[in-house]
Amino acid sequence: MATPEDANASLKTEVSEIASVHPNQSPKSGVSSAKPPQESTRSLWLRRTVILSFWAVAVLLGLPVWWKTTAIYRSDLPLQAMSDWAEGKIGKPVFPLRIAVEAPILPQDTHSLIQTTQHVLDDLNEFSAHQLRLMPVDPPLTANASQHVVVDGTRNSGDDKDTTLLIRLIPVETGETPRSYLQPYSPTLHVYYSPSHISSVSSTASPLAAFIARELHDIFAEEQAQLAYLLSTTSGEHIAKVHSLPQETAAELQRRSTRVLKYAPTYHLTFSLFTPTSTPSAWDIEAALRQYMAPLLESFSAISNFTIDTQVQLYATLSPSFPPPEYDENAKAWTLRNEDLSGFINAAEWPLSPSIADGPTVNFALYVPEQSQSPLLVKDSGASSWLVPQWGGVAILNPPSTEQDAAPLSALSKEALAPAMQTFSNQLISLLGLPQTPASLPLRLSTLTRVRAASLVFSASSTLGALAQVYQKLPSIPVPDTVAKSVDLALQHLQQACDELREGRFQGALEHARIADGEAEKAFFERSMVGQVYFPDEHKVAVYLPLLGPIAVPLLMAALKEIKNEVAAFKARRAAS
Amino acid sequence: MPKYDKALVFGAAAAVRLFLFTAFPSLPNLLAGRVEVSTPVTSFKRLQEGLFLYTHNVSPYDGGVYHQAPLLLPLFSLLPNPSYYPLATNILFVLVDLLSASALAQIADSGQAAVTRLFKSSRKELRWTSTAVAAGFLFNPFTFITCLSRSTSALNNLFILTAMAKACQGASITSLFALSFASYLSMHPIILFPPLLVLLYDVRTSKSKSPANPAVFAAIHTTILTGMIGALLGVSVLLTGSWDFVASTYGVRLLLPDLTPNVGLWWYFFIEMFDSFREFFLGVFWLHVASYMPGLTIRLRKQPLFVATTLTGIFAIFIPYPSIADAGLYLSLIPLFSHLFPLMRYTFLALSNTMYASFLGPAFYHLWIYAGSGNANFFYAITLVWNLGLSIIVGDSLYAALRDELEVERPELRDKEVTRI
């Protein structure tokens, strides 16, 4: 714009003597032009004030605007705490399991029995984070109500929810003693002993105490192995325990971690019926699920919820690149090869894994082969089902062998579905990570609770650590306040989860760990944290220059000129004085 | 006779406007839809929408269509519905034009354009008469079209001209009142406050015996202005029930959410601006508009009316939603300084530029939007030419004013060619 320059300019003139007659002729060479008159100080300062006013607007108003509008807002995160959690320096989880001992003997004897057993247990235990703590418990109803034994200042009732296992000592006369029986559907271990053993209970070499200790160790061995494996993948402290595991156990744990689904509060189960022909076209799946699957799913309700969808696909042919099954004379069946099984599911044409809501989908596919290709089995092993790790399971339902031209089955009844349901239940159990031992289902469920709580704590910690890394390594990502809030919530719940673990309240620990993991994920995947990652600094020049350059040039040139003049005048004045 | 000249001019202008309003009843709506004439913040159609919502007890700012001041709504609700009974609204806008012209005539009559307290132009005899100036405003095609389209820029212009007229007469309170109204309607007239303050000071000092203390004078007037604007905002809060209207009125001008094309420079830039720099450049553009005021006021302290006029020219070029109404205001104020016309160097260029852009602008807009054979660059290029023309006038008149001052200082330079060293 010419305006500022005109405003700045104070016009000095060259007097041309000939101008009044011929304004356009240049002066003759011989005529000397007079020097322009000296500029008055007033006009000089006027000019300088005007330049200064433009600069004042640019600096006093422009710079703050620039600073405020281009600063990337990064809220403060507790980076140190996050990194400490990720490296396992805070919150080392411990798993104290409470085991109640109920014995129809004198309290002092119970007390000494417990002490002895505890000593033997502690000697056997190589994994310090996982501890079994025995405590006595009054037998229900039949005990001497007047005798209230206070041991360790606590008195527990038999129905305490935090008790992992209840050992009931039952005196018997006959049979081999001591022996034990683990109830399959309740967390109780019956130990049968003969009363003669009690007399020697105080001695450290009591066979009963040793027997109980060994039993307990065996029951919780797998849990210890799992927890050790889990801890070893996060911090190096428990590597020793892992290395002491036998080779098969370690390999089995590795395989299991490949297979088991990641923990989610809700799983979607999808049951699909595929058939290459038009029959069977219906199945009584709802009744089958209600009768065969629902109890199992309900028993898991403390850990995760399940939603179920079902579908039927007719004319669901196998993928064209799938090698067709071969007829095997010996087995009198059509066989599929082991290595082909991963391509059995025709992912391109069979609609699976619907995109509904959060939470992983577990697919269970039931395939009913056509009459001409049944029975259909896997070669060598003769199995008709297999598990796909982290995905679900496939079962082949061979229709019952009928005469050659009998009509094919048009609908599958509940009873016909029973074997498939059994297969799917087993597959689901292994996909969810339920351990194989001990034999008691509630114990296995509580093991799963503990293992899941631990894995969630580690997952949340590592997410926080990853967030801290990203925050430090990429300084141009904006970090809004919601991230800081989520991180605080996550840390708070992590701490609470570890506290609850330490006190043995595993259900509460799972809850807190779940929330912590959710908040940590929310913080890391905050959507506005991608804003300026792809704006290199060189491009910023290209944005600023075209608009600010033309404004800056007259300001700079005018200022420089004034400064130059002032310096020259200053020098002249100094020379003159 | 000079006495009846003004009446004749005013009467003729009113008659032509009323005739066009009644003879072509669809013309106002057509013009209200043209982007060069009405902008998202001054459009009459949006005012109608706001009125409808207001009379039906819904917040007029719901829906993001209405972006004008809340106080306009009760005032316009006094008139019958313009869709069915447009006569009253038309008469109102004709009155607005006549009042603006009368204010302009008052400015011309006061003679402040050529003779101020500290400055007396050597060419003051060359001034046009106030009737001529008023005629220049009333028959200016831009003003005409603005009146016909019933854009609220006409109200804006009325208040600015009234503020300037009262300032030329030394009437502080009414001048500040008009200025506060203008600032309340559209934000940018607040930038006119310093030059009008200087003008008031000059006029009052020349009228009264004792010169007032400038600092006290400025403080008092600033307080009065702030109080008046505060009162207007307070009434608006009462009307709409909350402070939300600020985001929909002033927020739109500050943050430019609506990028409808207009004759200005802003919309094109901000369509292609990266989001991360948007706020920064909004700040830069606004600072740019505001930055001319201190420089001009300091340099041309002796001719405050000229500063105010030039600032209206700056507004016509650099505000976020300009229209031909703002350009029309500036072009109507320029004849006040007709004594500077001989000193201007590029009048032919500016005039032909403006005419060129005025005709090609709508044509290229049609090519872009309706015919589909052009693109936004066509239209934007013409608006750039339009703004170039206005800038030439601004720069040239500034040169002329400075030259005028110089010639008072050094009379021997009259009629000589000057070059800058």
Next chain:
Amino acid sequence: MKFSSALLPLLAAPLAAAEHTSNWAVLVGTSRFWFNYRHLANVLSLYRTVKRLGIPDSQIIMMLPDDMACNPRNSFPGTVYNNADRALDLYGDNIEVDYRGYEVTVENFIRLMTDRVPENMPRSKRLMTDERSNILVYMTGHGGNEFLKFQDAEEISAYDLADAFSQMWEKKRYHELLFMIDTCQANTMYSKFYSPNIIATGSSEIDQSSYSHHADSDVGVAVIDRYTYYNLEFLENKVRDPTSELTLGELFDSYDEDLIHSRPGFRYDLFNGGADAARSRRIVDFFGNVQNVEVDDGAKRNETQWREELEAIEKMIEEAKRRHNESLNVRPQALNVMEEVQHSERQHTIQKEGAVRMDEELSWKKQVIGGAALLGCAGIWAASSWLESL
């Protein structure tokens, strides 16, 4: 912005022995306009290949910035070919494009990779990978020295891509990643990666252009690029089914610089085990969907025992419920953990306002207000004029 290399072994160690359990493919086309037909044909060809080898649509993210099949300049509407013999229609009946048209932007690509998406983003447009997923990332278009142009309007630089991959590694979103890029000066694009377990290959070195293979005179434009053509030739002819044992090394060795007219490059240094381990990975580990299934034990199945177990489980649940109800009566211990989270969430949603009900036109009331406002203004004006006249 470099990862501290000291931390690399710590993170890489525990995952070394694990194998992948899912396969994902991200196929990105970046150019629009008719004359870039071949880039979209490249993407669609790769899409067909990975689908053929078993990756389901739900695990393929395809980004097509323009629609060649329905382009008005396409003489064969509804089809896209990658060969002049027009034997195979890539578009077909059964393709799923996840990001189309103007959705293919740098920001959306980076959001896809880092999973920083809004809550309502559908699952089909998200990369739901975990630490056991192998990902194939294929990009094609116009590129240059350390940048790739998106839709002729913006660019992604090699640094941004490297940062996106590093964020993926931080959050354990991939197990191994194969990065293929077919553009001019493609090898510069992967030169800035610094996260582990990435194998990268590009079609041309710096200052080299990548060329198209041939054009179809009826379609009117080039239909496939050279590098992709020779990749596809190998994949279609040699890797015929998902059980193929051919390795990446064999694929890479099949590239002939004379035929491709540019020098393809490879990057193995980030991979765990270096060039040997990278080259010995099977092609179907990235292009196919191979999962090691576990066959169930065919023999054991005792149905009656199972039914008894089910009944026992039911009884156990009954028992647990009874105990739970008792304990609730004894000491009402509310699990207030979930409640506090819900409570804070509830507070956020309170501010939602519903629609406003429109009333009848209360014109007289508004006019009274209007009249009052007008009189007020006029009064003030009159008062000030009178004041000034004094």
